[in-house]
Amino acid sequence: MTAARSGSSGVLAVLTDPQLRDEFDRVAAAVGVRVVHAGAGSAMSRKTWSAAVAVVLDEAAAERYGRAALPRRSHVSVLTATEAATATWAGGIAVGAQHVLRLPEQERELIRELAEAAESARDDGLRGEVVAVVGGCGGAGASLFAVALAQAAADALLVDLDPWGGGLELLVGGEATPGLRWPDLALQGGRLSWSSVREALPRHRGISLLSGTRRGCELDAGPVDAVVDAGRRGGVTVVCDLPRRLTDATQTALDAADLVVVVSPCDVRACAATATIAPVFSAINPHLGLVVRGPSPGGLRAAEVADIAGLPLLASMRAQPRLAEQLEHGGLRLRSRSPLAAAAHRVLAVLPRSGSRPGSAQGGSAA
Numbered sequence: 001m002t003a004a005r006s007g008s009s010g011v012l013a014v015l016t017d018p019q020l021r022d023e024f025d026r027v028a029a030a031v032g033v034r035v036v037h038a039g040a041g042s043a044m045s046r047k048t049w050s051a052a053v054a055v056v057l058d059e060a061a062a063e064r065y066g067r068a069a070l071p072r073r074s075h076v077s078v079l080t081a082t083e084a085a086t087a088t089w090a091g092g093i094a095v096g097a098q099h100v101l102r103l104p105e106q107e108r109e110l111i112r113e114l115a116e117a118a119e120s121a122r123d124d125g126l127r128g129e130v131v132a133v134v135g136g137c138g139g140a141g142a143s144l145f146a147v148a149l150a151q152a153a154a155d156a157l158l159v160d161l162d163p164w165g166g167g168l169e170l171l172v173g174g175e176a177t178p179g180l181r182w183p184d185l186a187l188q189g190g191r192l193s194w195s196s197v198r199e200a201l202p203r204h205r206g207i208s209l210l211s212g213t214r215r216g217c218e219l220d221a222g223p224v225d226a227v228v229d230a231g232r233r234g235g236v237t238v239v240c241d242l243p244r245r246l247t248d249a250t251q252t253a254l255d256a257a258d259l260v261v262v263v264s265p266c267d268v269r270a271c272a273a274t275a276t277i278a279p280v281f282s283a284i285n286p287h288l289g290l291v292v293r294g295p296s297p298g299g300l301r302a303a304e305v306a307d308i309a310g311l312p313l314l315a316s317m318r319a320q321p322r323l324a325e326q327l328e329h330g331g332l333r334l335r336s337r338s339p340l341a342a343a344a345h346r347v348l349a350v351l352p353r354s355g356s357r358p359g360s361a362q363g364g365s366a367a
Contacts, residue, residue: 044065054077062078264290
């Protein structure tokens, strides 16, 4: 019952004792859940950890992943073949396990836990995609493009992860809309209901928004992971506006993203900056694509920017007339034939649900 890819959906198991592993496989087969076995020394990404139906660890794995500060999640169990020692319980607490079980003596409890996890996964239904947007340089227009993506999606959650950006709600024009902002959330992590999140957040021009404010504060990984995961399980498109700093919150969004969009102006200095930062983000998440924003003051072409940055070109767009004036008077209103709208739709078309990957959709002109 071993799958080749530890990122596949299923019960994720890290068990080094062959006898314990065989006992667990027998119980999992009785429940009818698929098991993905990961090697004892393998690294664990936040996306793999969060995507599994349930996680089952031995004592050594619980201790190791507890030190890795992975996000808290439900359906984590620690298994042992002997009476649980103090170290076993300590490892379970560190990793956020809900159960420490001895096999085969407590297989009935394990059967119940795996059955509940499988039922919860079936209830999740269609999952939405996560798009992370970051500027290749300062002032690239990444936040504006994140807003355009959210407005172009059928249903979206827009998450502001730049605590020093003054609040993404100003670009949306929703600063007066009632609802919770980041400073209002007393949240450590865990599993959230999308319906509860949607009800609590401001909703403006068809998108749900979790924004910062004019009071800057650093964001923790746990709350970010919980909010993004709730949106994904709710079946909406989650758009994360990232700062150009590798904070814990940035790392969490990059791990969760199905697509990372790098936005760059079409000039030489922006091109150089984008080429510098692109390898940093691609080392965390390889699904990167480039959006190039005009005008091009020196005749540089979007395809040339993409070649220098080493990224597939998702879209390029010319300058949008009177955009700054519109943003100052009520925020972005995405018009169907605008350059921003066209570029946003091209990017949304390459999300995994459409069967594409970065590099499959190019077009437009940055001139």
